Amino acid sequence: MAKYNTLLYYCYSTIADAEQFAADHLKFCKSLDLAGRIIVANEGLNGTVSGSPEACRAYMDALHADPRFANIDFKVDEVDVPSFVKMHVRYKSEIVHSGLRDPHIINPEKQTGKHLEANEFLAMKDADDVVILDVRSNYEHNLGKFKNAITLDIENFRDFPSKINELSQYKDKKIITYCTGGIKCEKASALLLHEGFSDVYQLHGGIIKYGKDAGGEDFDGKCYVFDNRLSVEVNSVNPVVISTCFNCGKTTPKMINCANPECNEHFTQCDECGEKMDGCCSDACKEHPRKRVYDGTGYYVKIPQPVNASKKTKALSE
Structure with missing residues (x-):
């Protein structure tokens, strides 16, 4: 049995008085002796936490018991040591910084690309009319990416909107976006739809879930993660190192x-x-x-x- 678990998750769900929620949530996490990093915004939660299997189970149960977070899809990794040394919960304007704050334009609770499970992604990804789009930063896709994926020269996700015009040649294609855990794709796919891309999909749960559900087939390299592991293995089917x-x-x-x-x-x-x-x-x-x-x-x-x-x-x- 694993000594510790690390949970990766996000949830777009409106939180009233999110700043107070963040303060209360920090106390709750500390009561479970968890370590990690959680961002709280009016639009939802984005977190990675680490602790004993019992503490992580109690944390997941507590969030799932809250109607606002009942549908969170936790990605669970077994680790030998906690993936953080301290617990941080911070209130911010967005749970992933994009600069896309107008809910009338981008609202993942109302419209995003169609979610693809691992088997659906596998069935679609190599078709001639499909483009796989990596919406992560340079340092992330330089470490690892899907075979034949389109990558963008961006230092941060907030640079993504400025790159939309570079993708105009693919408007007649099926676009499948992917990222580490799925959170960036919710806004990236919503923006693509807003900009006139009509057939947009996203890999549900991102690279991490795909590695667990499909063995990470055709993901070349390793996946960058935002904790003290820095990167994790994804592909157990046909792994290669590209960095x-x-x-x-x-x-x-x-x-x-x-x-x-x-x-x-x-x-x-x-x-x-x-x-x-x-x-x-x-x-x-x-x-x-x-x-x-x-x-x-x-x-x-x-x-x-x-x-x-x-x-x-x-x-x-x-």
Whole structure:
């Protein structure tokens, strides 16, 4: 039996007084001795939490008992150690930052692409009239992506709307969007529909659920995750490594954050270069006076420094 579980989930569901909900939810998570990161907004929840199997089960049961969150599809990973060291619950304007805040234009509760289960995705993905669209950031799809997927040059999901025009050539195709757990696709597919793409789908549960349900077939490389694991294996059917070391170009699946906190770049680096560069992306970062101690993992706990935040929001970052 797994010593710990890690839960990945999201839910678009209106939360009244979401800022107060966030404060209360932080206390609840701490009462279960969970660690993780949860974003709360008026539009819903986006979270990854980790703890004992019993605590995770109690957490899932509690959310499913709330009518607002009854349909949450939790992705559960068994892990040897917790995937976080602290518990954070933060109130924000969106549960995934997109800049698409007008509910009259984008509202995942009312309209998104058609959800495809793993077997449906497998049946469709290689057809001539289908385009598979990765809506994640560069550092994510550089580490791993579906074979033949279209990727976009974006640093953050909020850049996605500005790239819509680059996809106009595919308006007569079936578009299948995918991301890590499905949350970005809810807004990406809704925006595509708003912009005149008529046949839009999304991979339900994202890469993580697809790996569990279909063995990750034809997903090349590893999947970036937003916790101290940094990446996870997805494909147990026909796995390959596609990422290369930022410094030397050698094939490597290892993703790290630069040891210089003022850079904190996400990049792939082989162990040999990791030792040579002390976990940094460049010589300048290696010599930086604030460089963190590299322990071989390339994961660092962030120290939140809220700016112009309310007292309640500051309390949520403890």
